[in-house]
Amino acid sequence: xxxxxxxxxxxxxxxxxxxxxxxxxxxxxxxxxxxxxxxxxxxxxxxxxxxxxxxxxxxxxxxxxxxxxxxxxxxxxxxxxxxxxxxxxxxxxxxxxxxxxxxxxxxxxxxxxxxxxxxxxxxxxxxxxxxxxxxxxxxxxxxxxxxxxxxxxxxxxxxxxxxxxxxxxxxxxxxxxxxxxxxxxxxxxxxxxxxxxxxxxxxxxxxxxxxxxxxxxxxxxxxxxxxxxxxxxxxxxxxxxxxxxxxxxxxxxxxxxxxxxxxxxxxxxxxxxxxxxxxxxxxxxxxxxxxxxxxx
Amino acid sequence: xxxxxxxxxxxxxxxxxxxxxxxxxxxxxxxxxxxxxxxxxxxxxxxxxxxxxxxxxxxxxxxxxxxxxxxxxxxxxxxxxxxxxxxxxxxxxxxxxxxxxxxxxxxxxxxxxxxxxxxxxxxxxxxxxxxxxxxxxxxxxxxxxxxxxxxxxxxxxxxxxxxxxxxxxxxxxxxxxxxxxxxxxxxxxxxxxxxxxxxxxxxxxxxxxxxxxxxxxxxxxxxxxxxxxxxxxxxxxxxxxxxxxxxxxxxxxxxxxxxxxxxxxxxxxxxxxxxxxxxxxxxxxxxxxxxxxxxx
Numbered sequence: 266x267x268x269x270x271x272x273x274x275x276x277x278x279x280x281x282x283x284x285x286x287x288x289x290x291x292x293x294x295x296x297x298x299x300x301x302x303x304x305x306x307x308x309x310x311x312x313x314x315x316x317x318x319x320x321x322x323x324x325x326x327x328x329x330x331x332x333x334x335x336x337x338x339x340x341x342x343x344x345x346x347x348x349x350x351x352x353x354x355x356x357x358x359x360x361x362x363x364x365x366x367x368x369x370x371x372x373x374x375x376x377x378x379x380x381x382x383x384x385x386x387x388x389x390x391x392x393x394x395x396x397x398x399x400x401x402x403x404x405x406x407x408x409x410x411x412x413x414x415x416x417x418x419x420x421x422x423x424x425x426x427x428x429x430x431x432x433x434x435x436x437x438x439x440x441x442x443x444x445x446x447x448x449x450x451x452x453x454x455x456x457x458x459x460x461x462x463x464x465x466x467x468x469x470x471x472x473x474x475x476x477x478x479x480x481x482x483x484x485x486x487x488x489x490x491x492x493x494x495x496x497x498x499x500x501x502x503x504x505x506x507x508x509x510x511x512x513x514x515x516x517x518x519x520x521x522x523x524x525x526x527x528x529x530x531x532x533x534x535x536x537x538x539x540x541x542x543x544x545x546x547x548x549x550x551x552x553x554x555x556x557x558x559x560x561x
Numbered sequence: 562x563x564x565x566x567x568x569x570x571x572x573x574x575x576x577x578x579x580x581x582x583x584x585x586x587x588x589x590x591x592x593x594x595x596x597x598x599x600x601x602x603x604x605x606x607x608x609x610x611x612x613x614x615x616x617x618x619x620x621x622x623x624x625x626x627x628x629x630x631x632x633x634x635x636x637x638x639x640x641x642x643x644x645x646x647x648x649x650x651x652x653x654x655x656x657x658x659x660x661x662x663x664x665x666x667x668x669x670x671x672x673x674x675x676x677x678x679x680x681x682x683x684x685x686x687x688x689x690x691x692x693x694x695x696x697x698x699x700x701x702x703x704x705x706x707x708x709x710x711x712x713x714x715x716x717x718x719x720x721x722x723x724x725x726x727x728x729x730x731x732x733x734x735x736x737x738x739x740x741x742x743x744x745x746x747x748x749x750x751x752x753x754x755x756x757x758x759x760x761x762x763x764x765x766x767x768x769x770x771x772x773x774x775x776x777x778x779x780x781x782x783x784x785x786x787x788x789x790x791x792x793x794x795x796x797x798x799x800x801x802x803x804x805x806x807x808x809x810x811x812x813x814x815x816x817x818x819x820x821x822x823x824x825x826x827x828x829x830x831x832x833x834x835x836x837x838x839x840x841x842x843x844x845x846x847x848x849x850x851x852x853x854x855x856x857x
Contacts, residue, residue: 354669385711415681
């Protein structure tokens, strides 16, 4: 088995190519919209969700060409959510991954249409390629991504997040928000990758889903810890930009030490969900480490 | 056969019920988002696209329960596009069908999430109900709606429209814009309704698609004529709000008389596409009349 970091780099590189071919060509009309879609999706991010899909696909012995498409669909949903989140009426961010955000580089109306079009494209990809030997199973993949994206998934989590600014949330409410806002799509990435294979039963898919739930939450807890500690170190303040914005975080509710313990516990629970899979789950385990034990 | 207006009223009434049951219940969390989704979809519009889906479903002898879902999916896409179009960064409209627009009644961030969530829900509906005896055919229905919605369909048409403000468009460019902006979803409504049945071959579906293309364009030409004439009559001006906004229209390019002739020609061409279907296409013919020969 190749080294984990080599696996990550190879898959990131390969996946960039998949995205380039999945997006409408820049010379196709309407050119400006297509250019803005490519600007917003390509050359950005660690591609955590696609990597999880690839790892789950390996576990399920899926053809990589199928997982390519499933991973692209999930990443397009993620990319659309970033474009819309950055808009002035949401988080009003001007920089993303060191580049101007879409509405700054283009304009707000274009950013709105970029997000809308990326969402349509995600479902187009899931419907127009063969991803499963069983078309009825493939329809379930479409449903799974739609549920994870919509008002009972990611977009619903955003709505909770908006409603929570300036409020005192309890821990279960904060967890509920994150399970939707970031967790739903992480779980969908893993399940869609696994569905591209054929062999997994319902109980095994449930284990994978529980792994995704734990990793998704741990990802957020670690984000909150890094935000708080980075600012403490670099700005000499005891809390980061989330605290400034008066947003509840795991650190604001639990303190840094307890938040770190929570991340470690979730990591252990995630690993436990994979125990039956043996060596096949190696990449998923490494990704869980990568997500939880990171410095940025 | 019942009277056309009775058929329209009965289907509009029934369809309102379908939408009510397809949208997330208002008591489900996040409640504000779900309330805003229901506000934006329910109790509004003539439901032209669903009526076309029902008429095409009757032609293809489809089960009405299946067409209900296909029609709801199309209408949710249409409703999301209205919510996003009305936002300040697009058309900045405060009234829609006599009610405050979503971002005025709620707020901009909620309107953004309402549109995003309605799009996800459309694809969820198409994937989670049985709409065809053939799941592979149902995947093609998902693809068809995704293509009609995205950057090569409706959203692409919006992008063209934005780019055309203040420009002198030639007739083919204006047609290209409308074929995407409103035509794509009208065609999808007809084809999805027809796909819920089983009997139609590719050539027949092509005829129906051509019918949809003609009706969709005629719809737009009539809109432009009504806009120009309503203002002429009520405001004493020779051109309406499109001209004020410096948007190209069929009337600004052709004049009222030629635009009326174009609508009549498209209507005749639409009827011609239905000739082989005989009495089964009666509702589609009546709808074409309804769309082209209207006063508002």
